[in-house]
Amino acid sequence: MGIPTPTTPEGKDGLAGLLARPERAVIALDFDGTLASIVPDPDRARAYPGAVVALARLAPKVASVAVVTGRPARAAVRHGGFAAVPGLERLVVLGHYGAERWDAGSASVRTPPPHPGVAAARSELPLVLERLGARPGARLAAVRVEDKGGQAVAVHTRQAEAPQAALQLLRGPLGELAARHGLTLEPGRMVLELRPPGMDKGMALDAYLRETDAGAVLYAGDDLGDLAAYGTVRRLRAGGLPGVLVCSAAVEEGESTVAELAAQADLVVDGPGGVVALLNALADALDARSA
Numbered sequence: 001m002g003i004p005t006p007t008t009p010e011g012k013d014g015l016a017g018l019l020a021r022p023e024r025a026v027i028a029l030d031f032d033g034t035l036a037s038i039v040p041d042p043d044r045a046r047a048y049p050g051a052v053v054a055l056a057r058l059a060p061k062v063a064s065v066a067v068v069t070g071r072p073a074r075a076a077v078r079h080g081g082f083a084a085v086p087g088l089e090r091l092v093v094l095g096h097y098g099a100e101r102w103d104a105g106s107a108s109v110r111t112p113p114p115h116p117g118v119a120a121a122r123s124e125l126p127l128v129l130e131r132l133g134a135r136p137g138a139r140l141a142a143v144r145v146e147d148k149g150g151q152a153v154a155v156h157t158r159q160a161e162a163p164q165a166a167l168q169l170l171r172g173p174l175g176e177l178a179a180r181h182g183l184t185l186e187p188g189r190m191v192l193e194l195r196p197p198g199m200d201k202g203m204a205l206d207a208y209l210r211e212t213d214a215g216a217v218l219y220a221g222d223d224l225g226d227l228a229a230y231g232t233v234r235r236l237r238a239g240g241l242p243g244v245l246v247c248s249a250a251v252e253e254g255e256s257t258v259a260e261l262a263a264q265a266d267l268v269v270d271g272p273g274g275v276v277a278l279l280n281a282l283a284d285a286l287d288a289r290s291a
């Protein structure tokens with residue numbers, strides 16, 4: 001398969017710029033919904049078949065490949081199977097929306113001190129949920145809390161009887177709980193996360209592109225948290241940096257693609273399978289150019 005053509009002029013220019021100087025290009029991708037299929041149980045998410053191989057093919061041909069995720073960095077590395085992969089020796093995982101960083105070179109994580117509000121909110125969460133009806137047999141019975149360590153706690157509604165309605169019901173009370181403890185409420189696909197303010201994927205990507213002196217960027221994401229990274233690419237693009245925005249469309253039954261993301265994307269692909277095909281097409285094109 002050839003590289004799909006971006007539908008916007010900026011995307012076409014961005015792709016041309018990336019292919020012209022791949023040695024200066026950063027390929028940055030979200031994890032859940034982009035490199036991994038969305039599954040009901042967050043613990044069971046794994047890299048999409050062929051994703052790691054495609055990343056390992058592409059990484060030596062570009063300046064850098066980075067995963068930018070809301071997951072704790074180590075969790076993304078574990079679920080993705082990103083550690084000790086030949087070809088991914090320089091992989092970077094920016095976890096917790098950029099608050100954490102894992103480097104494949106050292107296999108170590110740099111993490112900020114735990115935010116006290118996270119522990120406080122986590123301890124109040126069971127009561128808040130119970131008051132709203134998260135008890136056996138009730139509507140929110142299958143709402144699930146994901147403990148994300150000292151940096152965040154997430155409440156998932158994907159397995160609830162009515163996931164979207166549950167999300168709406170929880171939004172206000174969890175927003176209040178977050179505010180009471182100096183946290184921000186981060187909405188995502190059937191999830192609400194309480195996490196410290198002051199960092200997002202846009203800031204993380206911006207800093208990483210500066211650090212690597214990037215000459216082009218491709219960013220792929222699927223969720224609301226990726227909008228900040230899109231914002232960074234759009235801003236840098238206005239300043240002359242070639243950039244391509246890829247949206248991994250929802251392929252799950254009953255779930256729609258995040259409209260804000262699709263509207264801003266240069267290229268919409270069919271979920272993680274489409275992302276893997278795109279990565280392979282880029283690697284093929286760069287192989288052909290160097291042959």
Ligand SMILES: O=P(O)(O)OC[C@H]1O[C@H](O[C@H]2O[C@H](CO)[C@@H](O)[C@H](O)[C@H]2O)[C@H](O)[C@@H](O)[C@@H]1O
Nearest residue numbers: 031032038039040042045069070071158189191
């Ligand atoms: O930034 P990401 O890599 O996309 O991570 C965002 C959140 O993804 C995870 O939740 C999502 O994926 C789950 C597994 O497929 C799914 O069950 C859930 O409905 C999705 O919202 C993860 O559990 C969160 O911690 C991440 O922050």
